[in-house]
Amino acid sequence: MMDSHYIQVLPFLFRGLGWTLLITFSGLAVGFWLGAAAGLARVSPPGVLRGAAAVYVEVIRGTPILAQILFVYYGLSDLLGINMPNWLAAILAIAINAGAYIAEIVRGAVQSIDPGQREAGRSLGLSARQTMRHVIWPQALRRMIPPLGNQFIISLKDTSLFSVIAVGEIIYHTRQYYSNTFAPFEALTMACVFYLMITIPSSLYLRRVEQRMEGK
Amino acid sequence: MIRTWQLTKAFGEHTVLRDINLEIRQGEVLCVIGPSGSGKSTLLRCLNGLESATTGEVELDGERLDTHAPGINAMRAKLGMVFQHFNLFPHLTVLQNLTLAPRQVLGLDEATADQRAYKLLEKVGLLDKAHARPENLSGGQKQRVAIARALAMEPEAMLFDEPTSALDPELVGEVLAVMEDLGREGMTMVVVTHEMGFARRVGTRVLFMDQGRILEEGTPEQLFDDPRHPRTQAFLGQIL
Ligand SMILES: Nc1ncnc2c1ncn2[C@@H]1O[C@H](COP(=O)(O)OP(=O)(O)OP(=O)(O)O)[C@@H](O)[C@H]1O
Numbered sequence: 001m002m003d004s005h006y007i008q009v010l011p012f013l014f015r016g017l018g019w020t021l022l023i024t025f026s027g028l029a030v031g032f033w034l035g036a037a038a039g040l041a042r043v044s045p046p047g048v049l050r051g052a053a054a055v056y057v058e059v060i061r062g063t064p065i066l067a068q069i070l071f072v073y074y075g076l077s078d079l080l081g082i083n084m085p086n087w088l089a090a091i092l093a094i095a096i097n098a099g100a101y102i103a104e105i106v107r108g109a110v111q112s113i114d115p116g117q118r119e120a121g122r123s124l125g126l127s128a129r130q131t132m133r134h135v136i137w138p139q140a141l142r143r144m145i146p147p148l149g150n151q152f153i154i155s156l157k158d159t160s161l162f163s164v165i166a167v168g169e170i171i172y173h174t175r176q177y178y179s180n181t182f183a184p185f186e187a188l189t190m191a192c193v194f195y196l197m198i199t200i201p202s203s204l205y206l207r208r209v210e211q212r213m214e215g216k
Numbered sequence: 217m218i219r220t221w222q223l224t225k226a227f228g229e230h231t232v233l234r235d236i237n238l239e240i241r242q243g244e245v246l247c248v249i250g251p252s253g254s255g256k257s258t259l260l261r262c263l264n265g266l267e268s269a270t271t272g273e274v275e276l277d278g279e280r281l282d283t284h285a286p287g288i289n290a291m292r293a294k295l296g297m298v299f300q301h302f303n304l305f306p307h308l309t310v311l312q313n314l315t316l317a318p319r320q321v322l323g324l325d326e327a328t329a330d331q332r333a334y335k336l337l338e339k340v341g342l343l344d345k346a347h348a349r350p351e352n353l354s355g356g357q358k359q360r361v362a363i364a365r366a367l368a369m370e371p372e373a374m375l376f377d378e379p380t381s382a383l384d385p386e387l388v389g390e391v392l393a394v395m396e397d398l399g400r401e402g403m404t405m406v407v408v409t410h411e412m413g414f415a416r417r418v419g420t421r422v423l424f425m426d427q428g429r430i431l432e433e434g435t436p437e438q439l440f441d442d443p444r445h446p447r448t449q450a451f452l453g454q455i456l
């Protein structure tokens with residue numbers, strides 16, 4: 001039993017899990033700010049910022065993430081004449097990719113708030129900024145929680161693509177393991193189990209949060 | 217203290233207010249009546265700059281209202297506004313609803329803002345609800361909180377847009393009572409309402425609007441008991 005591939009692959013998977021989580025969380029942390037900025041720009045009055053945000057969102061949503069990853073790692077390094085570490089490229093790629101989807105989440109949530117809220121804020125003398133910050137944003141943020149959780153699951157799975165630029169995440173180590181042992185079935189099965197151990201509890205938790213919000 | 221001069225408002229092709237000339241003096245309680253779509257809400261929203269005039273002017277204390285000027289927020293703060301659907305901030309407690317703008321706009325410290333809020337909640341009879349959430353209040357209570365929230369900015373005048381028309385009939389009285397008190401204390405008010413009783417008791421002047429124009433105005437007695445314009449007569453006949 002102990003010499004089964006299902007067990008022997010575990011240390012490799014744990015090593016990968018660390019990178020997978022690190023890249024997902026740092027990428028999303030940056031991506032959230034990027035997305036919040038772009039999302040708010042999209043609901044601001046027409047202008048350069050709003051236009052730029054729209055282009056960003058459309059470009060990212062209209063191109064495959066693998067192209068974006070290669071673009072950041074090879075393209076950007078080449079353009080800037082630097083040697084970007086692959087883990088940094090991975091974090092950037094997740095941030096830029098998730099940022100575009102988060103921008104849409106932010107825009108949708110902000111636009112879903114009753115216009116009467118903005119009017120009430122403005123009628124009290126609050127500026128547009130103050131109204132956004134104290135009235136609209138806190139309410140919109142609550143509505144963003146379920147779709148943001150969903151984006152977390154998507155981005156987590158997207159990190160598997162970073163094996164193509166040799167970032168040591170779960171799939172990278174899985175491939176290392178089976179190219180030496182010729183046991184791809186066992187290794188990949190366990191890799192998927194690892195993803196599911198994170199994604200299934202996450203979606204269950206999300207559904208609970210959603211139900212609690214609807215119940216109110 | 218509020219004046220409009222040849223105020224016109226259009227949304228695209230659709231002209232909603234036509235040539236409105238209005239002067240509202242200190243201490244007046246002006247009631248506005250008129251059929252749905254006649255532009256009553258739009259008029260109120262132009263008065264505090266939530267909508268900008270297409271042509272013509274709105275003046276507050278002799279100062280021209282310009283919705284794009286930096287001073288607009290300060291000018292808006294001079295006019296309290298109460299909405300048909302309350303528009304309380306659902307993520308804040310009643311107390312926080314009352315203190316948000318005084319703290320952010322007037323820069324009051326927490327203790328001063330709280331003290332002011334408690335006084336107003338007492339005035340509208342809701343001191344015990346200070347820490348409740350809006351969702352746990354009845355419609356009448358919500359509207360009284362909304363009035364207190366507007367008063368917390370110590371406005372020079374109050375604008376009411378059908379404040380009781382979203383309420384169950386048995387809750388209308390408590391809101392009107394608060395408004396009557398305000399009127400008696402000398403607050404300048406513009407009230408869009410179809411509550412004739414209120415208009416007669418508290419109103420100093422009534423305007424009848426139709427299709428974006430002021431068709432007729434006068435004291436409540438003149439307008440309700442002896443309307444001149446056939447459209448006013450028809451409208452009053454319908455709602456009475
Ligand atoms: N933001 C807007 N864009 C386009 N048209 C609008 C807008 N706001 C109001 N209108 C139109 O202006 C007209 C007057 O609206 P307003 O809300 O001022 O009427 P009202 O007298 O308050 O009616 P009600 O009694 O139904 O509240 C209506 O025909 C309405 O459709």
Ligand SMILES: [Mg+2]
Nearest residue numbers: 256257258377
């Ligand atoms: Mg209206």
